[in-house]
Amino acid sequence: MSNKIYIIHENSEWTDHLTKRLDELNLPFEEWFLDQGMVDLSSIPPDGVFYNRISASSHTRDHRYAPELTEAVLAWLERHGRNVVNGTRALRLEVSKVNQYMALNAANIQTPKTIAAVGTKQIIEAAKKLNTTPFITKHNRAGKGLGVQLFHTIEALEAYVNGPTFEKPVDGITLVQEYIQAPEPFITRCEFVGGKFVYAVRVDTSEGFELCPADACTIEDLFCPVGEEVENKPKFQIIEDFNDPIIAKYEHFLKENKIQVAGIEFIKSENGEIYTYDVNTNTNYNSEAENQAGKYGMLELAKYLGGHLGLVKL
Template identity: 30%
Template sequence: MTDLAILYEHPAWFVPLFAALDRRGIDHVALRPDGHFDPADVSAPARVVFNRIAMSSFLRADEHPIFHAQALLDHWRRAGARIVNGPEVLAIDASKARQLSLIASLGLAIPETRVVHRIADVEAAAATLAFPLVVKVNIGGAGAGIVRYDSLEELHAAVADRTLPTSVDGVLLVQDYVPARGGTVTRIETLDRRYLYALDIAGAGTFDLCPADACQVPGAPIAMVSADPAPDLRQAAEAIARAVDFDVGGIEVMIDDRDGTPRFYDINALSNFVAKPLDVLGWDPHEKLVDYLVGLAERG
């Protein structure tokens, strides 16, 4: 049995990770979530399996692997593998509603939100909020499935025309549109439930604020700079990481320009790290990630 397997779907995001493993001569196997698995098979592909399944995979394939991967990772764990960002983490990643509930349970501020599963309930949910607001899908990625509505009339027309966003699990969030101070959000990356680094990210009229090159929207690039969040924001991100039981992941927060409140709004178990890290950070976080993975494999 090999020491390390990487379960991934996106064709480009993990090239830097594989390159870092190859540079250090670390034996590993790259696995795609395709084909089939036998639930009676008691073997695992490696001692450590690193889950890299992206929520945005539904954008690339109608037959996406999100739910299949939860069962597969749970199966491999039962077979004795140490799963990095295991099935419970993947389940949180696959539900923005659960993310917000978890964040709020820690006493942290979130955008005011209503969760619905029927289109018929969207307008009633919106009536409890102020406009502008956004409707977003429960399972999203790369900014997909988020639409801003500036009036109840505009939202009513979308409901009537059935042009609202649709989530692959049928769940929608009706959410206060938070004006981010300076048009900037902060993404705080964690490793082994501790602060790793942070980025300030500004988008040119896009909800797609993914820091990987492959995510950037043509014509609407995002600007990224290294950030140094205040200690309370770092501590909050670490508290979220512990509550989710993140091995590696990013937490996003924005400062509400209306009152200065930091509002945490997204948890990303798929942390693909920043593109061109040496230019942006001055160091490559993949090296620390590889150290972590090697440590897990050595401990068995």
């Protein structure tokens, strides 16, 4: 029987909510903070359940090589047959939207038309090849909506990529993507624990693109106004009795890619088509929305991890 939960991460603010739930359930755990370190590949890892929470945005917290170190640790754990939640495959999708889109498409899940480009000239050429306006740019390794910009003309893009405000992606890859016009300014995020649907949350996008549900979003994350209200309407709101055929597709996708915990975001176009554009394997939850609905993602996650220890009945 495994004896401890190991939480692999690089941002304590995003992990506090989970550790509080683990304490609440009296579950033993230990945190592995992997901003830097070493892995003795000839050693034997401890027994336990290992939960990977490394984020694609780690470089914004001066943890540039946390994903690379974590991949080494996960490979070591998997080599020895340890119980890993969100292992190497999940990490590969977390740090690359290109990988996400290819895996989603393989599962017959529609994504926006996207061109990946490296180089200033190539970004502009990609937009011309896309041949649709408006369009957006985003970083391949992102998190927090990094690098998301909306453009209505090629000239505006040229001025941006050749100007002082251009954000260079950490892996060099910029995505140029068709902009999906929704009839109302919101997206939907579906949360999964143990590969099973937990709830869907409606996210108001009227104030910008960079929206994450974490309560720990800081003032520096200018477009991450968690908990703020617009015209007395909450920015994050759990949808009661959400039921759509896309859920079954998402659960199949997660199973095929060995992802146990994730938040998947989609937008509906004006003609009702669903476009999936982001898979977050380091998912967070908004406490105000959860308190309003009486549903708690971190509690479900803590129970799930405890179930792997044999200490919580699933």
